[in-house]
Amino acid sequence: MSHGPAPRFIGRRVELGTLRWRLECALRGKASAVAIGGEPGIGRTALLDALAGTAARLGFRHASGRGHPGKREVGFGVVQQILDELTAPEARAAAPTPTEGPGALLPDPGAEPDDRTVSAVFASFDGLLADAGARAPLLVTVDDAHFGDPLSLRCLAHATRRVREVPFVLVITYDETEPEADASPLAELTATAHRVSLTGLGRDEVAEFVSRAVAPEPVDAETAQACHRVTDGHPLLLEELLGTLRQERPTGLTPQLVLDVGARNVAQWLRARLSRCPEAGAIARAIAVLGDDADFGRASALARLDLDDACARVDRLVRLKLVADGHPLRFTHSFFRGVILDGMAVGTRIAWHTRAAELLYESRAPGDAVAAHLLHGDVTRQRWATAVLRDAARREVARGAPHRAAPLLRRALDTRLGGVHRAVVLRELGSAELATDHAAGTARLRAALAAAPDADEAAHTTLLLASALVSAEANDEAAALADHAAGWLGDTDQGTAWQLRAVAYQAEQGRLGTAALARERERGLLADAPDDPRLLQTWSAYLAHRHSRQGHNREATVRCADLALADQQLSVADRPHHLALLALLYADAPALADPVLSRLGRAAERGGHLRSRALVPAFRGAFARSAGRLADAVAHLRTADGLLVSWSGGRRTHEGSWCAALLAEALVEQGRTGEAHELLAGRDLSARLPDLYHHNWVLYARGRLHLARGRHDEALADLLECGRRLEEWQVENPAVLPWRSQAALACLALGERDRARRLAGGELAAARRWGTPRAVGVALTALGRAESGPRATGVLDEAVTALRSSPARLELAHALYALGVACRGRGQLDEAREHLTAAGVLGQRCEALPLVTRTAEELAALGPTPSATASGGLLTRQQSRVADLASGGLANKDIAVRLGVSLRCVEFHLSGAYQKLGISGRRELHRALKGLAPRGRGSAG
Numbered sequence: 043m044s045h046g047p048a049p050r051f052i053g054r055r056v057e058l059g060t061l062r063w064r065l066e067c068a069l070r071g072k073a074s075a076v077a078i079g080g081e082p083g084i085g086r087t088a089l090l091d092a093l094a095g096t097a098a099r100l101g102f103r104h105a106s107g108r109g110h111p112g113k114r115e116v117g118f119g120v121v122q123q124i125l126d127e128l129t130a131p132e133a134r135a136a137a138p139t140p141t142e143g144p145g146a147l148l149p150d151p152g153a154e155p156d157d158r159t160v161s162a163v164f165a166s167f168d169g170l171l172a173d174a175g176a177r178a179p180l181l182v183t184v185d186d187a188h189f190g191d192p193l194s195l196r197c198l199a200h201a202t203r204r205v206r207e208v209p210f211v212l213v214i215t216y217d218e219t220e221p222e223a224d225a226s227p228l229a230e231l232t233a234t235a236h237r238v239s240l241t242g243l244g245r246d247e248v249a250e251f252v253s254r255a256v257a258p259e260p261v262d263a264e265t266a267q268a269c270h271r272v273t274d275g276h277p278l279l280l281e282e283l284l285g286t287l288r289q290e291r292p293t294g295l296t297p298q299l300v301l302d303v304g305a306r307n308v309a310q311w312l313r314a315r316l317s318r319c320p321e322a323g324a325i326a327r328a329i330a331v332l333g334d335d336a337d338f339g340r341a342s343a344l345a346r347l348d349l350d351d352a353c354a355r356v357d358r359l360v361r362l363k364l365v366a367d368g369h370p371l372r373f374t375h376s377f378f379r380g381v382i383l384d385g386m387a388v389g390t391r392i393a394w395h396t397r398a399a400e401l402l403y404e405s406r407a408p409g410d411a412v413a414a415h416l417l418h419g420d421v422t423r424q425r426w427a428t429a430v431l432r433d434a435a436r437r438e439v440a441r442g443a444p445h446r447a448a449p450l451l452r453r454a455l456d457t458r459l460g461g462v463h464r465a466v467v468l469r470e471l472g473s474a475e476l477a478t479d480h481a482a483g484t485a486r487l488r489a490a491l492a493a494a495p496d497a498d499e500a501a502h503t504t505l506l507l508a509s510a511l512v513s514a515e516a517n518d519e520a521a522a523l524a525d526h527a528a529g530w531l532g533d534t535d536q537g538t539a540w541q542l543r544a545v546a547y548q549a550e551q552g553r554l555g556t557a558a559l560a561r562e563r564e565r566g567l568l569a570d571a572p573d574d575p576r577l578l579q580t581w582s583a584y585l586a587h588r589h590s591r592q593g594h595n596r597e598a599t600v601r602c603a604d605l606a607l608a609d610q611q612l613s614v615a616d617r618p619h620h621l622a623l624l625a626l627l628y629a630d631a632p633a634l635a636d637p638v639l640s641r642l643g644r645a646a647e648r649g650g651h652l653r654s655r656a657l658v659p660a661f662r663g664a665f666a667r668s669a670g671r672l673a674d675a676v677a678h679l680r681t682a683d684g685l686l687v688s689w690s691g692g693r694r695t696h697e698g699s700w701c702a703a704l705l706a707e708a709l710v711e712q713g714r715t716g717e718a719h720e721l722l723a724g725r726d727l728s729a730r731l732p733d734l735y736h737h738n739w740v741l742y743a744r745g746r747l748h749l750a751r752g753r754h755d756e757a758l759a760d761l762l763e764c765g766r767r768l769e770e771w772q773v774e775n776p777a778v779l780p781w782r783s784q785a786a787l788a789c790l791a792l793g794e795r796d797r798a799r800r801l802a803g804g805e806l807a808a809a810r811r812w813g814t815p816r817a818v819g820v821a822l823t824a825l826g827r828a829e830s831g832p833r834a835t836g837v838l839d840e841a842v843t844a845l846r847s848s849p850a851r852l853e854l855a856h857a858l859y860a861l862g863v864a865c866r867g868r869g870q871l872d873e874a875r876e877h878l879t880a881a882g883v884l885g886q887r888c889e890a891l892p893l894v895t896r897t898a899e900e901l902a903a904l905g906p907t908p909s910a911t912a913s914g915g916l917l918t919r920q921q922s923r924v925a926d927l928a929s930g931g932l933a934n935k936d937i938a939v940r941l942g943v944s945l946r947c948v949e950f951h952l953s954g955a956y957q958k959l960g961i962s963g964r965r966e967l968h969r970a971l972k973g974l975a976p977r978g979r980g981s982a983g
Contacts, residue, residue, distance in 0.1 A: 052247055064236070080215075087185055329359075338370075403424070417450065435451045444650050451470055477653075478652050596814060630777075639661055663705070671888070679705040683698070710747050768781065834864045918951075
């Protein structure tokens with residue numbers, strides 16, 4: 043940061059323009075007076091200096107005076123200063139003045155002139171100004187007129203009424219915060235003057251001010267905005283802020299540093315201003331404590347002032363520019379409230395906030411306003427404090443701000459609570475904390491359960507706690523707690539008992555060691571549909587998930603998932619409704635999922651629950667990946683991953699591991715294997731994994747990562763372990779995780795073709811039972827790769843056909859690539875080029891770099907293209923169209939617009955055409971195309 047001085051004058055373009063216009067009017071014979079008011083340090087003197095420069099350029103003579111607080115009793119002191127400048131030798135040489143003037147009539151300093159003398163001085167001074175103005179345009183300025191002696195102010199006021207027909211302008215400045223601003227002589231002077239009231243500099247002017255002060259070091263917009271925020275554009279505060287910053291941090295100006303240093307400067311400045319009226323301290327504290335509720339009556343009552351005293355003190359704060367001139371009472375600067383509150387001793391603050399809460403409660407103010415003071419006051423005095431705090435917390439949760447509800451409920455714990463109410467408040471607090479901090483919320487819910495006075499309260503607390511424990515991978519504890527709570531309830535609340543058994547089922551289902559118990563529980567839980575509509579939706583979600591795992595009935599899966607997600611008030615955090623979304627994902631039903639995710643996304647943003655806010659982009663990322671939109675998938679999944687890490691505090695959770703696995707697998711498809719490895723290692727997901735259901739996605743992602751990095755043994759081990767676990771869980775649907783097809787690729791790389799066939803064949807049989815084109819096409823692709831000769835191309839052609847009718851663009855690209863390679867192996871070069879070219883185009887659209895690279899290598903390996911006549915078709919139809927347009931002189935961008943394709947697609951086809959034609963670029967294209975027979979172009983489909 044530069045050590046140069048801060049700039050003295052920036053901005054004030056409007057004010058300076060007004061003053062210049064007054065000078066120009068004076069040149070046309072119209073005299074005027076201007077009074078510039080403002081608080082100390084606002085830039086009155088700097089504006090006068092700038093005006094003097096403007097006047098000099100317009101040919102004005104300039105005489106000036108200044109008021110001084112120590113010379114108010116010196117009669118005609120300011121007038122004497124003006125006379126001295128007008129009658130100085132150099133001034134007389136430029137414009138001679140009469141030797142007899144008011145100077146000869148001025149009384150001795152300290153003498154009390156009589157009325158006759160005063161009148162004579164007034165008349166003589168008027169004549170001197172008129173004569174001087176007649177000889178040359180005249181500007182007279184008086185700075186700090188509020189400190190001027192009364193006789194001088196009266197003399198100047200007299201002159202403004204008498205000197206009218208000459209080019210004369212009088213400009214004074216005065217402090218609007220001083221009591222003298224309303225005193226009779228100054229009021230007489232300003233009454234007929236044009237008034238200009240200076241306020242803080244604007245944001246752009248502050249940015250310019252700061253940029254000049256710290257040049258040549260650049261200043262970003264956020265730092266300049268922080269300077270404006272902390273000073274409100276006050277020039278003196280800006281100079282002091284920059285001076286302090288130069289001392290404390292010569293380089294590296296940041297917004298936070300500006301706010302930290304600026305707050306100290308503002309505090310010092312405010313204390314100095316308040317010291318000018320110590321009697322207004324109580325009302326200032328009342329306004330600070332009340333904040334937005336500071337209407338006059340409440341502030342005066344809180345400060346314990348009667349009406350007249352409160353009025354006088356508020357008026358003084360308004361005069362000092364500390365409080366805005368309006369109602370309700372507000373400080374003029376955003377920092378003032380904090381400075382005053384920080385200056386109050388802790389006991390004083392507690393007492394004032396307690397009185398404020400009582401005052402607002404008795405006057406029936408909104409509960410949120412009362413609760414805001416209870417947060418900082420004594421809550422043991424009022425019996426009504428608990429209810430007020432809890433009601434305010436509920437409103438915050440309804441507004442989607444559980445993070446603001448939590449402090450209110452923590453404060454409620456300090457009130458006089460009985461055992462029953464304490465347990466309820468602990469549960470409410472645990473729920474609020476769980477929204478933003480999983481560990482804190484879980485710990486609080488444990489305390490709530492320990493304090494539960496009866497089975498009903500324990501059951502409702504357990505529902506929250508057990509779900510949190512499932513997220514924390516504590517499935518056994520979650521199931522045990524849920525079962526105990528359901529047993530305590532018995533038949534008194536069958537709906538809640540059913541929910542508890544459902545949570546226990548989900549916890550047992552999530553761990554391989556208890557999966558058999560979960561299946562037994564599942565038969566009873568899902569046997570009959572509940573009568574309660576909300577429970578029916580939960581039941582439908584579980585049923586959809588069971589159908590999707592078994593992979594036998596896609597239509598029933600979609601029907602149950604649609605019913606589970608039909609509730610317009612549903613939150614994605616409501617277990618187990620995310621299972622219904624997974625079912626739609628496996629069923630390739632994005633059209634049903636999209637409106638649900640949009641609705642859930644809006645609800646998540648309103649609700650403020652980090653887990654909900656994370657799961658929506660996580661599912662969006664999963665659906666984007668299934669459609670081959672890798673860039674979108676990575677972006678959504680990164681957002682979800684960041685939110686889940688914040689929610690869990692970096693601890694491993696069910697949701698976090700699942701999301702990280704999806705992200706890693708998408709990164710592998712993009713060729714970013716290093717990032718994928720770091721992601722999994724950073725989450726402690728690279729070593730041996732507990733046998734929890736969501737770890738199957740981690741094993742699958744790890745297997746794909748190893749496969750991409752050429753570690754085929756490790757890939758096969760992870761994929762087979764994933765398959766072993768899924769089979770024990772009785773997950774038969776390959777749409778959940780197509781582990782067999784990926785394991786088949788690892789086997790092929792290891793030379794185990796027969797094993798690869800068996801794996802792919804098993805997946806194909808299961809895929810045909812499920813029936814989605816994606817699952818069938820993926821399995822056929824793996825099987826086709828494991829086959830050879832005509833059998834391979836036949837199977838792969840069937841895979842391409844199946845995948846063309848699915849949303850799985852990336853899987854289609856992989857199938858086309860495999861078909862192209864198989865055709866090349868059989869010597870079907872034209873077909874190979876066509877399929878490989880199509881695979882490359884799709885790979886580029888999906889941004890799957892490894893696939894695009896392998897495709898380019900295969901095309902290059904095809905070698906020199908045979909002649910058009912010999913091959914029966916050299917360029918594909920799309921290559922031919924692009925090449926024709928390019929040879930005609932169209933740029934790539936224009937070709938893309940003409941054909942309605944992407945620029946990258948044009949570049950891809952043009953590159954393929956160059957390679958087939960054996961040319962290096964566009965300059966040779968026209969000649970090469972002329973040499974082709976008509977039947978050699980565009981016959982390859």
